[in-house]
Amino acid sequence: MSKMQRNIPLKDFSNYKIGGPASFFLEVKSVEDLKQGLSEFYGMFPNGESRPEVFILGSGTNVLIDDKGFSGLVLRNLISHLKLIDGVNVEAGSGTSFKDLVDFCIENSLSGLEWAGGLPGTVGGATRGNAGAFKGETKDSIKSVESVDLKTLEKKTRAAGECNFGYRTSIFKKGEGEREMIVSAVFEFKRGDREEIRSATYEKTSYRNKKHPLDYPNIGSTFKNIPYDTIPDQFREEFKAYIKDDPFPIVPVAKLLALSGLKGREAGGAQISEKHPNFIVNKGSASSNDVRSLIQTAKDVIKKNYLIDLEEEIYYLPPAMQV
Ligand SMILES: Cc1cc2nc3c(=O)[nH]c(=O)nc-3n(C[C@H](O)[C@H](O)[C@H](O)COP(=O)(O)OP(=O)(O)OC[C@H]3O[C@@H](n4cnc5c(N)ncnc54)[C@H](O)[C@@H]3O)c2cc1C
Incomplete structure (x- = not known):
């Protein structure tokens, strides 16, 4: 029998310290644990149609978990060697x-x-x-x-070239x-x-340690940087000065957020970091909606100022809760 748990708060498994409970929660330490746990879980819902979603959680350093939680199964990955x-x-x-x-x-x-x-x-x-x-x-x-x-529950091995990185x-x-x-x-x-x-x-x-706002809970860069070759023509000359080669020529979102005056912008307990504006930090009591609201503001402002659609680097749980 696996150690399936019910109604486990996810806040403590999130680097953001944000998030409601998972209806089902299972820690897996091996492939056998995983297969056994999933078989049992699926057995609880003989009608495949109504089977709740499964979400894999690593260290939660890149996921915004909704305050309402997740009605499916969170598999916390502890397969470590x-x-x-x-x-x-x-x-x-x-x-x-x-x-x-x-x-x-x-x-x-x-x-x-x-x-x-x-x-x-x-x-x-x-x-x-x-x-x-x-x-x-x-x-x-x-x-x-x-x-x-x-x-x-089938195992697959792919060579790096088959992983579409x-x-x-x-x-x-x-x-x-x-x-x-x-x-x-x-x-x-x-x-x-x-x-x-x-x-x-x-x-x-x-x-x-010097450049990132590590004093507050965060989940890293909120948005993907912008490939220089997708920058609208009218901004290309101006943005040349900001180009970084990482891993190809990009314009850092942090720079555009700073130029747009969004550093330090707050919503409830969340803040667009003063130190690195592509990070949205939890100043203590942020809700998932506070973070979402800042994400929406950043998207709107960057679209208005530079005609660029920002794309999230972070993930959402549940996945459907994107802004
Ligand atoms: C301070 C800070 C700095 C960061 N700097 C960087 C950086 O420089 N570059 C960068 O790329 N990222 C950075 N990140 C983001 C994050 O650390 C990385 O993306 C990290 O690799 C996410 O790993 P995780 O285990 O925490 O994933 P999680 O946040 O737990 O999950 C992220 C996504 O991956 C999926 N996932 C996790 N494990 C598995 C698995 N075993 N199989 C299938 N899917 C899985 C989850 O379902 C989820 O969709 C930073 C984050 C922080 C907090």
């Missing part, structure tokens, strides 16, 4: 924290994830969203990904893998000098 293979490959359970993977690389003198110093979240979350920073992306080191289809996306976010849970990934690194890897990683962690 790290295994060195052939000296340069590492197999990581998808619930392993990315920090543990990065530290493992340092200890084993493996180069490739220095860009990820200070990146929060799990291996599964980073793989699904192809997390990236400082010109690096998760996909750059991935060799293969193993997942389990949440409906059929793109800017903050993959086949697990958009496409045939959407209804799959990533259970592990194999990374391929290069051997390097341990102290050089440590110091390059530490430099990124320090940068984040």
Whole structure:
């Protein structure tokens, strides 16, 4: 029997400290736990039509959870392990924290994830969203990904080239893998000098500690940065000065939000960060609607000022609760 729980508050599993209860909640520590738990859950709803939704939760560093909660099953991913293979490959359970993977690389003198110093979240979350920073992306080191289809419980292995990785996306976010849970990934690194890897990683962690508003609960950058080649003609010349190459020429949303005077804008307990305006922080008592209201304001203002449609980098739970 799995340890299925009922009406579990999700606030404590969210980096935002926002969110109502999940009607069903199950922590999975292995693929066997996952399969057993899902079989039992589906058995509770013999009529497939009325079966509630399933949502996979990593560390909750990228999800805005609604205050009303979620009427389906939240699978909290605790599948955690790290295994060195052939000296340069590492197999990581998808619930392993990315920090543990990065530290493992340092200890084993493996180069490739220095860009990820200070990146929060799990291996599964980073793989699904192809997390990236400082010109690096998760996909750059991935060799293969193993997942389990949440409906059929069938296991699949895809080589990196079959995962349709793109800017903050993959086949697990958009496409045939959407209804799959990533259970592990194999990374391929290069051997390097341990102290050089440590110091390059530490430099990124320090940068984040300095530039990100970590004093308040947050879920990272709210919006995706804007590819320069999609900028409307009339703003191209003006925006040239702001271009960053990360991982291709983009205009940082933070810059446009700052130029639009939105730094520090508040709604209830939520605030567009003064320190980094692409972060919306929870100043203590923010509701999911407070955050949504700021997201809507940012979208409206950027559309009006620059004719650009901002696209969220964050996820919503329930997924249908987007602004
Ligand atoms: C301070 C801060 C800084 C950040 N900096 C960056 C950054 O530089 N670059 C960047 O890309 N992101 C950044 N993020 C966002 C976030 O940390 C990453 O996107 C992270 O990879 C999300 O992992 P998670 O485990 O917390 O995912 P969650 O937030 O738990 O989930 C995110 C989405 O992934 C899905 N998911 C999670 N695990 C799995 C799985 N095993 N299988 C299938 N789907 C899954 C969830 O269903 C959800 O849709 C930052 C966040 C914070 C709070």
